[in-house]
Structures are given as C-alpha cells and as structure tokens.
Amino acid sequence: MIRQPERLLEVSSVRFPAVNVDRSVGAKPTASAHKRFSLAAPARRALLRAGLTGAAALGATTALGAAPASASPHNTPTAPTTPSRRRPETPYEALRELAAGNRRWRTFCERHPDESPAVRQSLTSGQHPFAVVLGCIDSRVPPELVFDQGLGDLFTVRSAGEVLDEAVLGSIAYGPLELDTPLIMVLGHQSCGAVTAAVEADESGERLPAHIQYLADQIAPNIDHTKEGAARIDATIDANVRAIRSRLAAEPDLAARIADGRLAVVGARYELTTQRVHRIC
Numbered sequence: 001m002i003r004q005p006e007r008l009l010e011v012s013s014v015r016f017p018a019v020n021v022d023r024s025v026g027a028k029p030t031a032s033a034h035k036r037f038s039l040a041a042p043a044r045r046a047l048l049r050a051g052l053t054g055a056a057a058l059g060a061t062t063a064l065g066a067a068p069a070s071a072s073p074h075n076t077p078t079a080p081t082t083p084s085r086r087r088p089e090t091p092y093e094a095l096r097e098l099a100a101g102n103r104r105w106r107t108f109c110e111r112h113p114d115e116s117p118a119v120r121q122s123l124t125s126g127q128h129p130f131a132v133v134l135g136c137i138d139s140r141v142p143p144e145l146v147f148d149q150g151l152g153d154l155f156t157v158r159s160a161g162e163v164l165d166e167a168v169l170g171s172i173a174y175g176p177l178e179l180d181t182p183l184i185m186v187l188g189h190q191s192c193g194a195v196t197a198a199v200e201a202d203e204s205g206e207r208l209p210a211h212i213q214y215l216a217d218q219i220a221p222n223i224d225h226t227k228e229g230a231a232r233i234d235a236t237i238d239a240n241v242r243a244i245r246s247r248l249a250a251e252p253d254l255a256a257r258i259a260d261g262r263l264a265v266v267g268a269r270y271e272l273t274t275q276r277v278h279r280i281c
C-alpha cells in the first residue's frame, strides 16, 4: 500500500517560533562542547545511564505540533570558521530540513551537502548532528541518501525492523542527551523484510535462525491481526513504527526533553516506489 503523497512529513502547515541561532556545521565547538562530547566525563556517563534504565511505559505519543521550539543553552555558537548552511536548532526545523532533503532525493536534485574539504576539516573538532534517524538495515533505505544529508548531519542507528535493544536505545539517547539533538525519527519502509519475516513466522509457527528470532519476537506484538496477507504486513510496518516511537517517547529523559520542547520523536515511512518519506501519526 502506498501512502498519500501529500502526507509527506506534513511540516509546512505547522507554525513554530523562529530561533535565530546560527550554529552551522562549520562552527568551532566550545570547550564545553568538547566536554559534552567526551564520554569520559563521569557525570555525563551517569546521565546517559539514567536515560537507559528508566522503565519505558508503552502508549505515550508525541505531537510535534504541540512542542514549543526552544534553543538549548548548551548550544551557544561561536563564530563559524567556514561558510555553511544553517543548522536546524528545533524539532520543527530539523523535520523541515529532512523533508527538504527527501524532496531533493526523490526529484533527483540532490546537493550532497556537507562533504567539502572545509566541512571535513571543521568536523575534526566536533559534531552537532541535528537529527537521530532510527532506520532499518535495508540496503535500499540509507538515511543520509534518502534525506540528502552529509557528514555531521545525522546520527543514524539501524537495526532490522528498527528493533530496539539496550545498545540501540543507548545509541539513540546519545544524540539528545549528549549533543542536544532536537529530533528522533523512527523510519520504517515499504516492503520491510524483517517485518515480513516476523509476520510469516507468526503465522506459520516456524522458528527463525539464530538471532533473527529475537527480531521477530520484538516485532510480533505489533502485528496487525485485523488484516490478512500483504495488507497485514503493510499495516504491521506502520504499527511497528508507532510502537517504537511510543517506546522512545516514554523514556524518562527523552520525555522530559519532549515536554519542554527541546525534542520531538516522530514516526515516518519510506516508500520504495516513490522514494517519498511521509509521517506516520
């Protein structure tokens, strides 16, 4: 099933306050930024651990439109050392940039940003990715390509079917909690093999090889039993994204950031046939 094209990310109608902070990729990181980036700092390690041990209550959802935008005081910029595009600072701005990048991708107008020698040099002293994308391992859906982003732009975390475990949760939490990344996107996709395998295993009762069964077990609770055949697989792809988004949004440290507008967690889906990404609400 192909989703309606006009539902692409749906950010153009959402109004957020403008944030006039220019923190470009070329910005020279401050000393505090270096400290934040280092996992050697005990307090930061404790913070990261705290974000991983809280019980995740299922069912919570996040409305991007309900989150007031705000710039984190930790992200005070310094003078850019190289000319660069403006880095998104808020959930809305991050989502808008992903939407623009996907538009370039699907219309074959990619800019391949942030690959220049100057950007590569500037990134030797730090990074400020503006979004975390949790995607599938599928070779047809690499986030940097489908959103036309470059070096230093995205944290990409990938597991089959976007399945969570402690390593995936920790990797996702690293962006918001350590680098104030304002957006987490859970990106499912059309014709997901992991979801297909989980649905087929559920129907047949067959055990999958080795650790692949773990993936199926994680996806199984999200299977849409109201549908049959290919429609069940397709609906489960969306349901799986929703469940993972809700799980992430309920993580206590992430929920606190969502509540004060510093972070949004959204679900989305990539259509192989159109190369379009659209929101899953």
Ligand SMILES: [Zn+2]
Residues within 6 Å of the ligand: 136, 137, 138, 160, 161, 189, 191, 192, 193, 194, 195
């Ligand atoms: Zn997949």
